[in-house]
Amino acid sequence: MIKMGEQNELIRKLRKERHLSQAFLAEGITTREAVSKFETRGTEISAQTLFAFLNKMNIEPEEYVFLLQSKNIFKQKINQVGKLLMQSGTHEQQSYIKELNQYYFETNDPFYKLISCQYQLLFNSEKLKDSEKFKSCEKVIKDYLNQVENWGRFELTLYSNVLFIFDSDLILATHKNVISKMKIYNSNAYYKYSITTFFHNVEMLFCVRKDFSSFQKILPYYKNQTKEADYCYERINYLIFEKIAQKGSSFKISEISNELSILNYLGYKQIATDITSFVEQTFGA
Structure with a gap:
């Protein structure tokens, strides 16, 4: 006992x-x-x-111990299957959504509803946009995040993954509060990564929106978060965003050739490829 x-x-x-x-x-x-x-x-x-x-x-035992020791609260485990399906076909994605909805029907556990809504938005963001289904999924996630007093890794990851449903002003207005709620997690490298990812995703979103004013406002927080990064690629990612901030819409991929070479040299080839693809799609070759 x-x-x-x-x-x-x-x-x-x-x-x-x-x-x-x-x-x-x-x-x-x-x-x-x-x-x-x-x-x-x-x-x-x-x-x-x-x-x-x-x-x-949906709380992993190791995180429970962490929360117990730190006297902080709340985390749910992230469903990894959806991430693997991001590049899969429509049939596999829809089967996954159907399975999640069935779990929700059987258990009435809101976790499955949230994950279902998240991946419906991620799988079909362009097709669903402005549809009733999109609005419904958007409402489920927003209502949930608004009602949770103390965010954990699950909430921050959920928010980071669907940032595109929030307008830039709201993201700017809430990010300090979000990070203050997650402050204790910064002492643990496993959870600190989620906060770094949040800043990374915010800056990517602002790039896509060509909202360089908001981009500049977030950059100092991203810089501070990566000062003692456990993985050097996180710092390199920040340096890339710093160069984007300097050039704005006139940014060219040739300006980060050194950073991409370093990532490739260190074995982060997939990260270098992803960054190259993002820059080319956002700013052009």
């Missing part, structure tokens, strides 16, 4: 931040009364029950 200590408080907070009921958390695991006693009195539960609770809330 596991003595809970502060763990019952953390589980209660995680559950409430997800707006899940005690009955939902208990379903298929234990009784609602048992969950209530655990949360309010810190009664002992088995390791199997604890792991079942975490799985129900």
Whole structure:
């Protein structure tokens, strides 16, 4: 058996931040009364029950330990399958969406609904734009992010992946608050990467929108985030964006030939290829 200590408080907070009921958390695991006693009195539960609770809330055990030690809250595990399907055909993508929706129907777990909406937008952003389905998915994600008080890695990743549904002014107005909510995660390299990715995606979005005024405003935060990057390519990415900031719309890919050569030399060939493709599509050859 596991003595809970502060763990019952953390589980209660995680559950409430997800707006899940005690009955939902208990379903298929234990009784609602048992969950209530655990949360309010810190009664002992088995390791199997604890792991079942975490799985129900899409929280990985290693992150739970991190959150427990740091006294911070909230994270859900990211579904990796969708990322692998980004370059797949429509049939595979639609099958994946259908599977997610079926999971949501069976469990009523909002995690599956959020992931489904995220990938519907990512798979079909151009086709769906301005459609009722697009607006519906957009609303699901925005409503969820607005109601979660303390963001974790899941929320930040979800936000980063669908930044294009938010206007530039809103991103600028909220990014400081977003980072302050994630501040404690910066002490851990695994989670710090999510914050760095957020800044990277924001700058890419502003490039696509040719919004170089907003681009300039975010750049200092991106610079600070990559000062002690655990992976040197993150710093190189920042230096590339710094050159883009200097040139704006007149930027040419030839101006980052040195950075691309360094990435290739260090073995980051795919990153160099992705950057080259992005620059060519955004600014032209």
